[in-house]
Amino acid sequence: MEKQSKTQQDQQAANRRQFLRTGSAISAGVAGAAAMTRPVRGAEPDSKEDNIRIGIVGLGGRGTGALNNTLTINNNIEIVATADIDPNKKNVLQRLKQTYGDKVNVKEEDNHVGLDAYKRVLDNKNVDLVLMTTPPGFRPQYVLEAVEAGKHVFAEKPSCVDVAGYHTCVKAHELAKKNKTGIVTGTQYRRQTNYMEAIKRIHEGAIGDVINMTARYCSSGIWYRSRKPGMSDTQYQLYNWMHFIWLSGDQIAEQAVHNIDVMNWVMQGPPETAYASGGRFTRPEDSEMWDSMSVDFGYSGNRQISFKCRQIPGSAGDNSNHIYGSDGMAVIYGGNRGATIYDRAGKEVWKMAGNIGAAYEQEHKDLIDSIRAGNPIVELQETANSSLTAVMGRVAAYTGQRVTWDFLTNKSELNLFPANLDPNGERPVPEFAIPGKTKLI
Structure with missing residues (x-):
């Protein structure tokens, strides 16, 4: 096969993303489905090129669990990019590959390590959907940047740990609705029958x-x-x-x-x-x-x-x-x-x-189904609340x-995230809150 130019590759990726946003053979009933309801499934893609391609940020226990959930219940998807701060987490992919075969398709150059590795996943034009399963403190900003990059998002709970993060989530929710990109969150009880x-x-x-x-x-x-x-x-x-x-x-x-x-x-x-x-x-x-x-x-x-x-x-x-x-x-x-x-x-x-096991899987199925139907679910506001x-x-x-x-x-100015986070730097001595001493800000 003749090697494609970068311009051809970018155009192909753009065409595929457009397919995933509009869906194929969408009926009037599907097009009218509302967010926060289980969407009607649209037509399955015809080829591997139409797979929904997934990146993940955070390969710890919950990240691995989310990958197992979506790979188990969804067809026509593949994992194509990862990011984690721990280089040893790359071994997760080897275990998943043994179970899920071609659904795990991450090239070495798309398996990123470091505190800013998530940016490489968001920069990847082949990634349609990003699973955000980092420690919660990172989640609001990462989700917002994913939405700004035009990605669909699955975000674990909680959505935020402070007031500043809440306002970031609200901004991301509103932008996702405007962009027509999905955000489903890891509140599996909302999908437990x-x-x-x-x-x-x-x-x-x-x-x-x-x-x-x-x-x-x-x-x-x-x-x-x-x-x-x-x-x-x-x-x-x-x-x-x-x-x-x-x-x-x-x-x-x-x-x-x-x-x-x-x-x-x-x-x-x-x-x-x-x-x-x-x-x-x-x-x-x-x-x-x-x-x-x-x-x-x-x-x-x-x-x-x-x-x-x-x-x-x-x-x-x-x-x-x-x-x-x-x-x-x-x-x-x-x-x-x-x-x-x-x-x-x-x-x-x-x-x-x-x-509860079925609910963990259903949240991923609902997200993929809604993307294919051309009416992505956006539910970050509820989980942010x-x-x-x-x-x-x-x-x-x-x-x-x-x-x-x-x-x-x-009124609150509560913002817990460090202004300048240095991986090799010092942090204040840990201390726990004491009522009457800890101030309301």
Whole structure:
């Protein structure tokens, strides 16, 4: 085959991206599908050249999980570019290649390493969709840059860990809608059938008017990685990112945002106020994380939600949502435990099992299907709202102050990301928040 010129290659890539944006054989029904609903599947492409080509930024545990999810459930896709700060993560591709064959098609020159390696993925004209699975602190800016580069995006949760990141997410959401590029987020409960059906029934009045709710994400400990000899401060914090708030946002943002997202989903919007407490008993000395928080969230209509998250080894776990209405109650459990609705007398009137594994895959199928249908889903705003709700609870607990949504969205200057991040540089000595001492900003 005659080698193509760079101009021919660029034109071919542009033609293929146009195909992926408009879809093929789109029916009127498909064209009218709305975001946040499962799109009707469009026609499959005719050749490998019409594959949706995927890049990924972040090849850690969740990144590997996202790759397995999308490669398992989707056909006519291929992974063509990667980026990670750890050169050893390249080995992930070898394992995936053994399982998924030609779906993993990353050339050596497209397997990038370094703190700015994500830019090489965004610069790649062959990449249509980018999976953003880095530590959360990087996510808002990376997602915005991906949208500015004309890419579709899958972004893990949380969307942000501070107020500055929230505003960046809002900007990215609006630009994606304007660009007609998709953003699906890793809030898999929004695609888990028992959650979807239970909340649909709640909104239709199955338990009457929603009065209040309790939500829990309580578990045992979380991983911790000891500092290795020769690591700079920045290298260590990136390596042990869960324990530094500018990277993870603490448990309430990094993990418990799933239940907070359910809260906002049920209440059909974010809260107005947060008042909280908590503390730390078991975290390693240099961890900035607390290990428990309890937050009272106030929603419109004088509705209250009592929320608790905890990570303490040996403690009793609880991942559940209890929604109380004027005519009954709904219980939605995390994982595979399912959902149940009861009437006011306590009689079970509806029940559905859960399948979280299918939900992890469905979010990737919905994104690919919506791209092929020419109507990409854009849902970053919802997840950004839930992520900021988690930040709101954390700020209330850390400062000991009552915090409002209006203050965070319109007045707060909270920006945790370092102004000049040097991989080999020093970082301030880690310290955990103390209510009354930690200021509300």
